Amino acid sequence: MDTATDRAIEMFDLPHLGQDPAHTYRLGIMGGTFDPIHNGHLVAAEQAYDDLGLDLVVFMPAGNPAFKQDKRVTSGEDRYAMTLLATSDNPHFTASRFEIDRDGVTYTADTLRLLHGLYPDNVAFFFITGADAIADIVTWRDAGDIARLAHLVAATRPGYDLSYARRVIEGSAYDFDVTYLEVPALAISSTDLRERAELGQSLRYLTPDSVIGYIRKHGLYDVGDAFQAPMQRDRAKMELTSDERD
Numbered sequence: 001m002d003t004a005t006d007r008a009i010e011m012f013d014l015p016h017l018g019q020d021p022a023h024t025y026r027l028g029i030m031g032g033t034f035d036p037i038h039n040g041h042l043v044a045a046e047q048a049y050d051d052l053g054l055d056l057v058v059f060m061p062a063g064n065p066a067f068k069q070d071k072r073v074t075s076g077e078d079r080y081a082m083t084l085l086a087t088s089d090n091p092h093f094t095a096s097r098f099e100i101d102r103d104g105v106t107y108t109a110d111t112l113r114l115l116h117g118l119y120p121d122n123v124a125f126f127f128i129t130g131a132d133a134i135a136d137i138v139t140w141r142d143a144g145d146i147a148r149l150a151h152l153v154a155a156t157r158p159g160y161d162l163s164y165a166r167r168v169i170e171g172s173a174y175d176f177d178v179t180y181l182e183v184p185a186l187a188i189s190s191t192d193l194r195e196r197a198e199l200g201q202s203l204r205y206l207t208p209d210s211v212i213g214y215i216r217k218h219g220l221y222d223v224g225d226a227f228q229a230p231m232q233r234d235r236a237k238m239e240l241t242s243d244e245r246d
C-alpha cells in the first residue's frame, strides 16, 4: 500500500487489511443509519462475523442516506459517536467515518467503489444490512456494481417473511450473492428506541449503557426532561434566566 492510501485508511478509521497476498481477507461492512445503534445491530454483526468467518466488521453509519432525504435523521456526528461507543469493547468491530465525512447523498455503490480503490484485490467485502433494505437493493443507484463488488448479508428477525426479498433478488438482472441471517435480537428496532426515548421509557438492555448515557447527555430523540443530564438542565435554566433579563 502507498502512503496516500494508508493515510486515507487511517483518516476514515478503516482497518489495514490485505498485507499477505496469499490470503483472502473477509471484511464486513455493517451499513445502517444507526439512529440509534442497538443490541440487535451488535448481535447481527457478531453473528455475521462468526457464521461467515469475517476478519473484522466495520460499522459504517450512513452519511446522508439516499432514501431519507425527507426524514429527520440525527446528525452524522451523533450517530457515529453512539456507534463508536457501542462497538468499542469488541475486538471484532470497528466504527468508521467513511460515509459521514462524505459530502452529498451517500450511495452504497460509491462506498464500495471507493473501498475497492483503497484495498488490494485479496480483500473481499461483505455488505451487511437489514433484509428490508436488501429487498430494495435492485432500485439503488448502480445496483449492478453493488452485485459485482460485494457479497450481501441480509439480517432478519425470526418470522420475517423473506419470500419478497428472495423473489426480488432472484428475479433481478444482476448476480447478487446474498446470505440470509436470522437474528432473534433484531426484534429490537431503532424506531422503537426513538419512540421509547421520546416517551421517557427505559432503553436498558436494548442498547449499551454508554449509548443510553450519550442519548440522555445530548438530549437526543426529545428525551423527557427527567432524563437530561443535570448540566444540560442547568444550562437550559441559565438560558431562560438570561432571556428573562433581556
Ligand code: NAP
Residues within 6 Å of the ligand: 030, 031, 032, 033, 034, 040, 041, 044, 062, 063, 065, 066, 067, 068, 106, 107, 108, 109, 128, 129, 130, 131, 132, 133, 139, 140, 141, 155, 186, 188, 189, 190, 191
Ligand atoms: P432502513 O430502511 O432504515 O432499514 C430497513 C430495515 O433494516 C429496518 O428494519 C432497520 O432496522 C434494518 N437495518 C438497517 N440497517 C441494519 C443493519 N446494519 N443490520 C440489521 N438491520 C438493519 O435502512 P437504512 O439504515 O436507511 O440503510 C441501510 C443501509 O443501506 C445503509 O448502509 C444505507 O446507506 C444503505 N442504502 C443505500 C441506498 C443507495 O445506495 N441508494 C439506499 C438505501 C439504503 P433499524 O431501523 O433498527 O436499523
